[in-house]
Amino acid sequence: MPAHACLGVIAPAGPPREGTLEQAVPMIERLGFRAKVFPGCGGPSFLGHLAASDERRLADLHEALCDPTVDAVIGLRGGYGCTRLLDRIDRAVLRRFPKPLIGYSDLTALLALRQQLGLAGWHAPMPASDWHKGEGGWADAVALADRLRSGLRAGDALGPALAPHPLHRGRAPVRGVLSGGNLAVLVALLGTPFMPDLSGAILFLEDVGEDPYKIDRLLCQLRLSGALDGLAGALLGSFTDGDAPDAVLADYFGELGIPVLAGWPSGHTSPNLPLPIGIAVTMDPVARTVSA
Template sequence: MSDPARTTPATAVRPPALRPGDTVMLVSPSGPTRPERVARGVELLTGWGLRPVLAPNAYARQGYLAGADELRAADLNAAFADPEVRGVICTRGGYGAQRIVDAIDMAAVRRDPKVVAGFSDITALQFALWRGARLAGVHGPGAAWLDERTPLRSAESLHAALMTTEPVAVSAVAEEETFAVRVPGRATGPLLGGNLCLVVASLGTPDMPDLTGAILLVEDVQEPPYKVDRMLTQLRRAGALDGLAGVAVGQFTDCADGWSVGVADVLSERLGDLGVPVLGGLPIGHGPGQLTVPVGTEATLDTETGTLTVTPAVR
């Protein structure tokens, strides 16, 4: 039997776009959250005509986890199995998704593909769904992130990724700390990745995708330059970047405070000699004004125009 993670990227499964009236389940696969953090997200989703429903354990708490592993996994599997639920929106990241991905009912995911949105620790969930069901996903703010950190443009970006079938285009922004990270060129391939910590944490697991011919998306938050260096070095030494088509560099938020070396310097040095196009300055990640992008679908990275254009995750 072939390894699903190494099958042709063009076979990505794109679930139906959300439509007004659709039910979306708000789940917490990782860290805990509170009702007041989710309130604006519920308001926004309702304003789009959607019906947000909280999973039974969405507000559960067990230390740094949103409840016990079996409860978080049960919420996910219930959402995937329920024909009335048309989308799954994670409340937040944090930590914990890797603890439950092996319990996901991939047969249910394949039987009735649904759009799954989230970022940060949810990168682990997106990788697992890519491996087990070739499911394209949405890398964007969770329901608990739709607050003062998410201005109108960010909310509109998530809306477009969930509810329209237009390609998603993101332009590099000069004000982003990673804007100077650039290796000229143009690349095409499936966009895979997300949070750098979770990409590295996936090494050696069944969920680490084969990045041959892919555009790798990386972003992170509160990781000092030496840790960013260490993670990129580990990816290089593991051979994970061999055959890469390009690198899309998102926001590296609060990563260089008090350090004499900037995170952009580290990214340029560790990515600059891979022999592939690299585009930094993309407002994708944990920073203000973050934009949403599909993951798992075909993308084009063009350093001349400073754009990353991605095929929609939904159809």
């Protein structure tokens, strides 16, 4: 992105927690960008768990994309609400203004829709979810800003080589479109027109607050739907605020016979490195790296 690029801040999902909205613009400016906050970020909230009405949140998304002063669009935070917008989003606007979309968690749904249109986005930390959380949260914001400024070139590493992990599988590099995001949100797209095609994909998954039996139920639904058939590989991020689901993950992904890397530093924790959803990447299970 150009120097002093403008980030359009929208709240397509949940309302910001008290005191976090006020920090968004100063943090964006501290990173060297300009900020434009769209009205839905300030509410009024709807149904108690949505940042604003569906109409307001949808309008903010469309307006941020169409606004010539906005270079990229970033979600204020996750929560829930993006799936309520999917069938109302103007795909012509998405195609006409293919600006970077930045966010994760509930924004997995928006990234999936864009991927269907051949548009990439950044699975990355957001101002009111992450950036304000001490040194780690701010380091993640800086890492995102550095990536936005530098762009992504063929061969660029998406993160450091991983430490050995008992879930690692595979002996040769594989290449596929990086897909996925939050496991629960992705599973909620099954049976809808908005579930991305995972054939030949490298599937990235992370989640928060889900104990192993819930991870089991979600992965079972993916398996029964056929969504796990034909994967090129799996990249497993953080699974936090619940008992470690390693045994469940090993049970599902071990039997697929595909390369697997686990412990990738992205998800509802820190570090939360930006990942380009919707572009082809190479995963090397021996070097334990992922690159563009």
